[in-house]
Amino acid sequence: LEEENIEAFREHFLELHSYDQAQFYEEVGPDIRQVIYRFLSPKEMAMIFQSIELDDDEYENYLNEMDTSYGAAMLSFMYADDAVDILNELDTEQRENYLEMMDDETVEEINELLAYEEYTAGAIMTKEYVSVLERATVREAMRVLRQEAQTAETIYYIFVVNDAHQLLGVLSLRELIVAEGDLLIHDIMSDRIVSVKVTDDQENVANLMKDYDFLAIPVINDERELLGIITVDDIIDVIDEEAEDDYSKLAGISDMDDNDAGPIKAAGKRLPWLIILLFLGMITSGLMGIFEATLDKVALLATFIPLISGTSGNSGTQALAVAIRGIATGDIGGKDKFRLVLRELSTGLIMGLVSGALVVGIIFVWKGTFMIGLLVGAAICCSIIVATLAGSFIPILMHKLGVDPAVASGPFITTLNDVTSIVIYLGLASTFISQIM
Amino acid sequence: LEEENIEAFREHFLELHSYDQAQFYEEVGPDIRQVIYRFLSPKEMAMIFQSIELDDDEYENYLNEMDTSYGAAMLSFMYADDAVDILNELDTEQRENYLEMMDDETVEEINELLAYEEYTAGAIMTKEYVSVLERATVREAMRVLRQEAQTAETIYYIFVVNDAHQLLGVLSLRELIVAEGDLLIHDIMSDRIVSVKVTDDQENVANLMKDYDFLAIPVINDERELLGIITVDDIIDVIDEEAEDDYSKLAGISDMDDNDAGPIKAAGKRLPWLIILLFLGMITSGLMGIFEATLDKVALLATFIPLISGTSGNSGTQALAVAIRGIATGDIGGKDKFRLVLRELSTGLIMGLVSGALVVGIIFVWKGTFMIGLLVGAAICCSIIVATLAGSFIPILMHKLGVDPAVASGPFITTLNDVTSIVIYLGLASTFISQIM
Numbered sequence: 001l002e003e004e005n006i007e008a009f010r011e012h013f014l015e016l017h018s019y020d021q022a023q024f025y026e027e028v029g030p031d032i033r034q035v036i037y038r039f040l041s042p043k044e045m046a047m048i049f050q051s052i053e054l055d056d057d058e059y060e061n062y063l064n065e066m067d068t069s070y071g072a073a074m075l076s077f078m079y080a081d082d083a084v085d086i087l088n089e090l091d092t093e094q095r096e097n098y099l100e101m102m103d104d105e106t107v108e109e110i111n112e113l114l115a116y117e118e119y120t121a122g123a124i125m126t127k128e129y130v131s132v133l134e135r136a137t138v139r140e141a142m143r144v145l146r147q148e149a150q151t152a153e154t155i156y157y158i159f160v161v162n163d164a165h166q167l168l169g170v171l172s173l174r175e176l177i178v179a180e181g182d183l184l185i186h187d188i189m190s191d192r193i194v195s196v197k198v199t200d201d202q203e204n205v206a207n208l209m210k211d212y213d214f215l216a217i218p219v220i221n222d223e224r225e226l227l228g229i230i231t232v233d234d235i236i237d238v239i240d241e242e243a244e245d246d247y248s249k250l251a252g253i254s255d256m257d258d259n260d261a262g263p264i265k266a267a268g269k270r271l272p273w274l275i276i277l278l279f280l281g282m283i284t285s286g287l288m289g290i291f292e293a294t295l296d297k298v299a300l301l302a303t304f305i306p307l308i309s310g311t312s313g314n315s316g317t318q319a320l321a322v323a324i325r326g327i328a329t330g331d332i333g334g335k336d337k338f339r340l341v342l343r344e345l346s347t348g349l350i351m352g353l354v355s356g357a358l359v360v361g362i363i364f365v366w367k368g369t370f371m372i373g374l375l376v377g378a379a380i381c382c383s384i385i386v387a388t389l390a391g392s393f394i395p396i397l398m399h400k401l402g403v404d405p406a407v408a409s410g411p412f413i414t415t416l417n418d419v420t421s422i423v424i425y426l427g428l429a430s431t432f433i434s435q436i437m
Numbered sequence: 438l439e440e441e442n443i444e445a446f447r448e449h450f451l452e453l454h455s456y457d458q459a460q461f462y463e464e465v466g467p468d469i470r471q472v473i474y475r476f477l478s479p480k481e482m483a484m485i486f487q488s489i490e491l492d493d494d495e496y497e498n499y500l501n502e503m504d505t506s507y508g509a510a511m512l513s514f515m516y517a518d519d520a521v522d523i524l525n526e527l528d529t530e531q532r533e534n535y536l537e538m539m540d541d542e543t544v545e546e547i548n549e550l551l552a553y554e555e556y557t558a559g560a561i562m563t564k565e566y567v568s569v570l571e572r573a574t575v576r577e578a579m580r581v582l583r584q585e586a587q588t589a590e591t592i593y594y595i596f597v598v599n600d601a602h603q604l605l606g607v608l609s610l611r612e613l614i615v616a617e618g619d620l621l622i623h624d625i626m627s628d629r630i631v632s633v634k635v636t637d638d639q640e641n642v643a644n645l646m647k648d649y650d651f652l653a654i655p656v657i658n659d660e661r662e663l664l665g666i667i668t669v670d671d672i673i674d675v676i677d678e679e680a681e682d683d684y685s686k687l688a689g690i691s692d693m694d695d696n697d698a699g700p701i702k703a704a705g706k707r708l709p710w711l712i713i714l715l716f717l718g719m720i721t722s723g724l725m726g727i728f729e730a731t732l733d734k735v736a737l738l739a740t741f742i743p744l745i746s747g748t749s750g751n752s753g754t755q756a757l758a759v760a761i762r763g764i765a766t767g768d769i770g771g772k773d774k775f776r777l778v779l780r781e782l783s784t785g786l787i788m789g790l791v792s793g794a795l796v797v798g799i800i801f802v803w804k805g806t807f808m809i810g811l812l813v814g815a816a817i818c819c820s821i822i823v824a825t826l827a828g829s830f831i832p833i834l835m836h837k838l839g840v841d842p843a844v845a846s847g848p849f850i851t852t853l854n855d856v857t858s859i860v861i862y863l864g865l866a867s868t869f870i871s872q873i874m
Contacts, residue, residue, distance in 0.1 A: 017631065146614060156610070173592075177592075192454065210677065211490075215652065215669070237647075240647065243676075247684050247687065251757070251759075252754060253755050263781075263784040266780065271791060273755070274788060278792060281744035281747045285740045285743065285744050295740075299736070303726050306721045306743070306746050310721070314710070315711055317688045317689060318688055318710070318711075321685060321687075343700050346700030347700040350701065350704040350708075351707060358715065359715070366719075410687075414747070
C-alpha cells in the first residue's frame with residue numbers, strides 16, 4: 001500500500017480522521033510504523049498519538065520505536081495533558097531525556113502538570129484554553145478566539161479573567177456570536193460560574209460535568225487563579241474508567257482490559273485474586289471442620305450448605321453494588337450514610353423473612369421434615385440480614401476511612417458472607433441437633 | 438423564602454443554572470411546586486424539566502401536578518428528544534391528551550421520534566440542529582447560525598446538505614470562524630463524515646462518539662437524508678445507563694436506582710432475583726442429595742464444598758465480566774468470538790492447574806491426607822475450567838442469538854457453576870470413595 005510513494009500515502013492518510021489513523025497505526029507492524037515515522041512530521045504524528053487508546057504500559061514500546069528527538073518533538077506538539085499521561089508511564093531517566101529536548105515553555109507546562117497527583121483535576125486538565133480579559137470587547141474577544149482556534153482544545157467556552165488571571169466568569173461561543181461587537185465582555189459574561197479545584201478528585205469533576213451538561217469546566221487554585229480546563233472528551237474517558245473499575249472489582253479482576261491479551265497474561269491478571277480468595281475459602285473449610293461431628297450425624301444438613309451460602313452471597317452482592325454505586329455517583333452524602341445502613345437493615349429483614357418462610361415451606365413439601373426446614377429457613381433469614389448489612393456497612397466504612405470502597409470487591413464480601421452464613425447455619429444445627437435427629 | 442414575592446423569586450431563581458433549579462424543584466414539596474408553576478412560564482419550566490433526572494415513572498407524577506395545558510405548553514418548549522422520553526412513559530390516552538394541545542409542527546416532530554424503537558439512535562436524537570446548503574457562503578452560514586443559536590441544541594457543528602436534505606459534509610464552528618466570509622461552504626466542509634443510521638443501537642453510537650471524541654453526530658436514513666443529531670450530553674447519559682445496567686446485572690439487581698427508596702421498595706427490587714436464585718440453589722441441594730451416601734461416609738468431604746463452589750463461582754464471574762465488557766465496548770467482533778472462547782479455555786486451564794496444585798499442597802500440609810487433597814484439587818481444577826468456559830461462552834452465545842448478554846447475570850452464572858462444580862466434586866468422590874476411605 002504505502003511502501004515508497006510518500007505523496008500518495010500522505011494524501012490518503014492525512015484525510016482520515018485521527019481515530020482511523022490511530023487504528024491503522026496500531027494494526028500495522030513495527031516495520032510499517034518506521035515508514036510512517038519517516039513520512040509524517042512529529043506534529044502530524046502527535047495528532048495520531050493523541051487518539052490511540054492503549055494500556056498504559058504500551059505507550060513506552062511505541063515511543064521506543066522512534067528516534068528520541070522525533071519522540072520529543074511529537075510530545076511537544078501534543079496537548080500537554082495527553083503528553084503528561086504518557087510521560088507518567090516512563091521511568092524518571094527516560095522522562096528527563098525527552099524533557100531535555102523540548103523547549104523551555106513546553107517543559108514548564110509539562111512539569112506543572114506532572115506535579116499534580118494522579119486522578120485529580122490537575123492531572124487531567126489541559127492548559128490549551130481561551131481566556132480574555134474582562135475589559136475586552138466582543139470584537140477583540142473574537143479576534144483572540146480566531147488566533148487560538150488552531151491550538152486550543154476547545155474554543156466553545158471563553159473564560160474571563162482579570163489582570164491577576166483570576167477567574168471572573170465564562171462566556172459560551174454561542175453567546176459571543178450573537179452579541180454586538182462593541183459590548184464589553186464584562187457586561188455579557190455569566191459570573192455564576194461552576195469551577196473545580198485543582199486538587200479535586202476526577203470522579204467528582206465527572207459527576208459535576210454530567211449533571212450540568214458542560215462541554216468544559218475551569219480548574220482553579222485556592223486564589224481563584226485559572227490554571228486550566230477539563231474538556232468533555234477527557235471526562236467521558238474518566239466516566240468509562242471509573243465504571244470499568246467498579247465493574248471489574250465487583251467481578252474480582254484487577255484490570256479488565258484484556259480481550260486482546262493471551263491466556264497467560266489473562267490468567268496472570270485473574271489468578272492473584274482467585275488465590276487470595278482460595279485462602280479465604282480455606283478458612284471456611286477450617287470453620288466447617290469444627291462442626292464435622294454434626295455433619296457426621298445428619299448428612300442431609302450438608303446438602304443445604306451451597307443454598308445458604310449462595311443466597312447469603314447474592315444478597316450481600318446486591319447490597320454492595322447499591323452502596324458502591326451510591327458512593328461513586330455522590331448520591332450518598334455525609335449524614336445519609338447512617339440512614340442507608342438502617343435502610344439496608346430493614347431491607348435485609350424483609351428479604352430474610354420472606355426467603356426464610358419460603359424455604360421452610362419448600363423443604364416441608366419436598367422432604368416432609370419441618371425441623372430441618374425451620375433450621376435452614378432460620379439460617380437463611382439470619383444470613384441474608386447479616387450479608388445485607390455487611391454489604392452496605394463495609395464499603396461505607398471504607399469510604400469514611402478514605403479507602404476506595406470498591407476494594408471491598410464482590411468476591412471478598414461473598415467469601416466473608418460464606419463464612420458467616422455457614423457458621424450461623426452449623427452453629428444453629430449443632431445447638432438444636434437433638435431436636436433435628 | 439419565596440411565598441408571595443414573585444419578582445424577588447424570579448430574579449434569584451432564573452439566575453441559577455438549570456441543574457440547580459432542577460435540584461431545588463425536586464427537593465421542595467408539591468405545595469411549593471404549585472407556586473413555582475404560577476411564577477414561571479411554561480418555557481422557563483421546560484428548561485428545568487430538561488435538567489431533572491428521575492426514575493422513568495416519576496415524570497408522570499410531576500406532570501400530573503400541573504394543569505394539562507401548562508404541561509402541554511411546557512412539553513412543546515422542551516427539546517423534542519427530551520419531550521419524547523417523557524411522553525413515552527405515559528399511557529396512550531394521556532399522551533394523546535397532551536399532543537392534542539400542542540401545535541401541529543411540534544406534534545409532527547414528536548410523533549416522528551415516538552415511532553423509533555427505544556435504545557436506537559432515532560429515539561435519542563434531537564431535531565434541533567443547524568444545517569446549511571452546500572452552495573451557501575461562510576457569511577450566509579454565520580447568519581443562519583446566529584438565527585438558530587437560540588433554539589439549536591448545539592451550534593458547534595454545522596451540517597451541510599443538498600436540496601434533497603441529503604447529508605454531504607460537516608463543518609465545525611471552529612473552522613467556520615477562521616474561514617474567509619466569501620468562501621463557499623462546499624469548498625471548506627469536510628466530506629469524510631462519520632454518521633449513524635437511525636436504527637443503530639444507542640450503545641454503538643456511544644462507542645463511536647467515545648472513540649472519535651465528537652460533540653455531536655448526525656443521524657441519517659437509508660437515503661442518506663439528515664434526520665437529526667445526537668449530542669454528547671445525551672451520549673454521556675447512555676454510557677452511564679449502559680454501565681449501570683451491566684453493573685446491576687452482574688450484582689443481580691433488576692434496577693439500581695434505589696438509594697433514596699424505602700426498604701420495602703428496595704426489597705421489592707432485589708427479592709425477585711433472590712427467590713429465582715433460591716430455587717436454582719434448591720436444584721443444587723437436590724443434586725447433592727444423590728450423593729448423601731458418600732457424604733455420610735466421609736463428613737470431611739462436606740467441608741470443602743464451599744471452597745470448591747466459591748472458587749468456581751469466582752472464576753466464572755471473572756470470565757463473564759471480561760466477555761460482557763468486551764461485547765459492550767465492541768471489542769469482540771464477529772470472528773473474534775471463537776478465538777475468545779479458545780483463549781478462555783487456555784486461561785481456565787492455566788488457572789485450574791495452578792489452583793489445583795496449590796490446593797493439593799495445602800491440604801496435604803494441613804490435614805496430612807494426600808488422597809482427599811488430590812480429589813479436592815482435581816475438582817477445583819475441573820470446576821475452574823468449566824466455569825471459565827461457561828462464563829465466556831454463555832454471554833457470547835446469547836449475544837449471537839440477539840439476547841442481551843448481560844441477562845446471563847453474575848448470580849445466574851455463579852449458581853450454574855455451583856451446580857456443576859459440586860456434581861464434579863461429589864461425582865469424583867463417589868467414584869473413588871474406596872481409595873479415599
